[in-house]
Amino acid sequence: xxxxxxxxxxxxxxxxxxxxxxxxxxxxxxxxxxxxxxxx
Amino acid sequence: xxxxxxxxxxxxxxxxxxxxxxxxxxxxxxxxxxxxxxxxxxxxxxxxxxxxxxxxxxxxxxxxxxxxxxxxxxxxxxxxxxxxxxxxxxxxxxxxxxxxxxxxxxxxxxxxxxxxxxxxxxxxxxxxxxxxxxxxxxxxxxxxxxxxxxxxxxxxxxxxxxxxxxxxxxxxxxxxxxxxxxxxxxxxxxxxxxxxxxxxxxxxxxxxxxxxxxxxxxxxxxxxxxxxxxxxxxxxxxxxxxxxxxxxxxxxxxxxxxxxxxxxxxxxxxxxxxxxxxxxxxxxxxxxxxxxxxxxxxxxxxxxxxxxxxxxxxxxxxxxxxxxxxxxxxxxxxxxxxxxxxxxxxxxxxxxxxxxxxxxxxxxxxxxxxxxxxxxxxxxxxxxxxxxxxxxxxxxxxxxxxxxxxxxxxxxxxxxxxxxxxxxxxxxxxxxxxxxxxxxxxxxxxxxxxxxxxxxxxxxxxxxxxxxxxxxxxxx
Numbered sequence: 310x311x312x313x314x315x316x317x318x319x320x321x322x323x324x325x326x327x328x329x330x331x332x333x334x335x336x337x338x339x340x341x342x343x344x345x346x347x348x349x
Numbered sequence: 350x351x352x353x354x355x356x357x358x359x360x361x362x363x364x365x366x367x368x369x370x371x372x373x374x375x376x377x378x379x380x381x382x383x384x385x386x387x388x389x390x391x392x393x394x395x396x397x398x399x400x401x402x403x404x405x406x407x408x409x410x411x412x413x414x415x416x417x418x419x420x421x422x423x424x425x426x427x428x429x430x431x432x433x434x435x436x437x438x439x440x441x442x443x444x445x446x447x448x449x450x451x452x453x454x455x456x457x458x459x460x461x462x463x464x465x466x467x468x469x470x471x472x473x474x475x476x477x478x479x480x481x482x483x484x485x486x487x488x489x490x491x492x493x494x495x496x497x498x499x500x501x502x503x504x505x506x507x508x509x510x511x512x513x514x515x516x517x518x519x520x521x522x523x524x525x526x527x528x529x530x531x532x533x534x535x536x537x538x539x540x541x542x543x544x545x546x547x548x549x550x551x552x553x554x555x556x557x558x559x560x561x562x563x564x565x566x567x568x569x570x571x572x573x574x575x576x577x578x579x580x581x582x583x584x585x586x587x588x589x590x591x592x593x594x595x596x597x598x599x600x601x602x603x604x605x606x607x608x609x610x611x612x613x614x615x616x617x618x619x620x621x622x623x624x625x626x627x628x629x630x631x632x633x634x635x636x637x638x639x640x641x642x643x644x645x646x647x648x649x650x651x652x653x654x655x656x657x658x659x660x661x662x663x664x665x666x667x668x669x670x671x672x673x674x675x676x677x678x679x680x681x682x683x684x685x686x687x688x689x690x691x692x693x694x695x696x697x698x699x700x701x702x703x704x705x706x707x708x709x710x711x712x713x714x715x716x717x718x719x720x721x722x723x724x725x726x727x728x729x730x731x732x733x734x735x736x737x738x739x740x741x742x743x744x745x746x747x748x749x750x751x752x753x754x755x756x757x758x759x760x761x762x763x764x765x766x767x768x769x770x771x772x773x774x775x776x777x778x779x780x781x782x783x784x785x786x787x788x789x790x791x792x793x794x795x796x797x798x799x800x801x802x803x804x805x806x807x808x809x810x811x812x813x814x815x816x817x818x819x820x821x822x823x824x825x
Binding site for chain 2: 310311312314317318320321323324325326327328329330331332334335336338339341342343345347348349
């Protein structure tokens, strides 16, 4: 049983989107903590 | 070796520039550290943004940027998916972080927990496991620094390895955990942006379809969903990742350092955000076949593909991304291991009455000592990164169940916890040599579970959770 091209594409694109989302989430959390003065 | 290799002068300039930046940043963040709590646990009040970033960045390491591509190159699709399963360590540690903070609000190290919960014998075995793992990880990170520079520039292995060590020791020494966490935040953003850009260039210039065709034609086993060794690797890696996180003071010190209520959310969010990263870095390595890259050693495949795709400017870019990934883990490990040695070694055996100021001084000296020991051990390049880390898998996976039962079940006694860690490690090491690296962690975990269950059935104890509260002066 071999991984098809469409499944590989789905796996890689989903992983890329998830990875691209991470820095955005981190920056939004930072903005919120900075506003609430709760970084440390 | 590489078409777009950096000159020695440019590589040194980047290293010196980054080194000065991080060390000055570390000094700035650590200038108000007055007590051992400030230095080693960042004041125990870290918020969600920094907490999430540091869990992610610490777990994005040489493993993710060098070993995940190596495993995709060797084991194909299961290599990269298997590596991403290490995220389960962070995800499952989320409720444990909350439990740790609630049981030991003034706790300091994972060693404290084991000693109070199980007694001295279990503590002894646990410290051997912890220190062996910490040194293995530090050595693998130092070696990765050397490999990175050797593959991306004209500098040699030893220069790269020593440079990354000196920089990390420098800012950890000056800023303590606060510097480690703040630099982790910046490094996490740099690493994630870099990985996405490299993957996008790979998809845009080579194409997923072309990569699939190349792999299917030249090495179809890499796409085989029933590749036996790769499936065993997947299960092994789940237990290895869980063992690494559950036992290591790198993660326990974060559980103590994060503000009350933050630990669970931070580890859960960090784990979910980390999950897709090894798939992306692993996929990039599959392009090696299409691009005609034959790496001199398998752990260099990721940087070589990225540098080929991005050209000479890209080599600088790749250099910064992998350097950040290595530094974000090495600084955490230096800080957490020095805490462990200070509290469980110096304070316990040498100077039990040491005050905060004295512990602070000793902690800093231990950071320097660890840097020197790591440098000396890295001088001979003794093993590939994956082999070195998987050897440690037998040790760490044997600690999973004693930690879990220790936190949640009052019935497991010190005698059986000690046996679980010792016999689990022996089983894992035996199978590592007899069968292969991909069964070490899994078998160690199974044997450890059998010992714990035997203890609960044959001689259950009745641990009083209030014992932790009574020992809450462990950091004082």
